[in-house]
Amino acid sequence: MANSERQESTADYRAWIGELGRRLGPGASVLDLGCGAGVPAAKLLADAGFAVTGVDISDVQIERARGLVPNATFVRADMTTWECEPGIFDAIVSLYALIHVPLQDQRELIPRLARWLTRGGYLLAIVGHEQWTGVEDYLGTPMFWDHADTATYLEWFEAAGLAVQWHRYIPEGASGHTLVFAQTT
Numbered sequence: 001m002a003n004s005e006r007q008e009s010t011a012d013y014r015a016w017i018g019e020l021g022r023r024l025g026p027g028a029s030v031l032d033l034g035c036g037a038g039v040p041a042a043k044l045l046a047d048a049g050f051a052v053t054g055v056d057i058s059d060v061q062i063e064r065a066r067g068l069v070p071n072a073t074f075v076r077a078d079m080t081t082w083e084c085e086p087g088i089f090d091a092i093v094s095l096y097a098l099i100h101v102p103l104q105d106q107r108e109l110i111p112r113l114a115r116w117l118t119r120g121g122y123l124l125a126i127v128g129h130e131q132w133t134g135v136e137d138y139l140g141t142p143m144f145w146d147h148a149d150t151a152t153y154l155e156w157f158e159a160a161g162l163a164v165q166w167h168r169y170i171p172e173g174a175s176g177h178t179l180v181f182a183q184t185t
Helices: 010-021 041-047 059-068 103-116 150-159
Strands: 029-033 051-056 073-076 089-094 117-128 132-138 141-147 162-172 175-184
Touching: 010 041, 010 089, 010 117, 010 175, 029 041, 041 051, 051 059, 059 073, 089 103, 103 117, 103 141, 103 150, 103 162, 117 141, 117 150, 150 162, 150 175
Parallel strands: 029 051, 029 089, 051 073, 089 117
Antiparallel strands: 117 175, 132 141, 162 175
16 A cells, blocks of 8 residues: 555544454454553454553553453553563554654654564554644643654654555644554565
8 A cells, every 4th residue: 555644533443453453363462552541442452352462651541441451461561661572463553652752762662663563563553743742731631742743753664674554644633643554574
C-alpha cells in the first residue's frame, strides 16, 4: 500500500485493530504500549484471541486494565525504560501514548520497538502530525504533549528498520495526529 494521508476518526479503532489482526497468525503475541485501562486496543486484541501484554506507567490504569481485560497480561512500567527480550512480539500497538513522552525519549524508544518485534512484525502507532510541545488541560488534569512532524517520525521509523507501509491523518479537534503502520525489515 502506498503512503497516503486521508482523514479518519478515532471511532475507527476497531478498523485499525482489525486491519492489524488480519495480518497476524492465531495466538500472535501483541504489546499494547501505553495501554491505559486496556480499552479499546488490548480488549479488542485479546477478544480476537491474541496473547496481549499491556504496559502503562499508571498503577490505577493497570488495575483497571486487569479488571476490564482479564485475558491479557498487564505490567506497570515506564515505557521509556521498560525492557523485554528481543523478537518476542509479533506486533506492537501504541495509540495516543508516544505523544505524551518527551521527543528524545521517543527517538530512543523507536529502535527498541523494532528490536522487540519478530522478523516481519508490525507496529501500529499514533504519532504527531505537526511539531508541537505543550501542556493542555485534559479533563481537569494538565497533560504533556510532545510531537515531531510526520516526516520526522517516518525518518525515525525507517532508520530503526521499520518499513512504513502507510500513514494516515487522524483529525482531532482543530488539529490531528498521524496513524502509522510499519513492518520490520
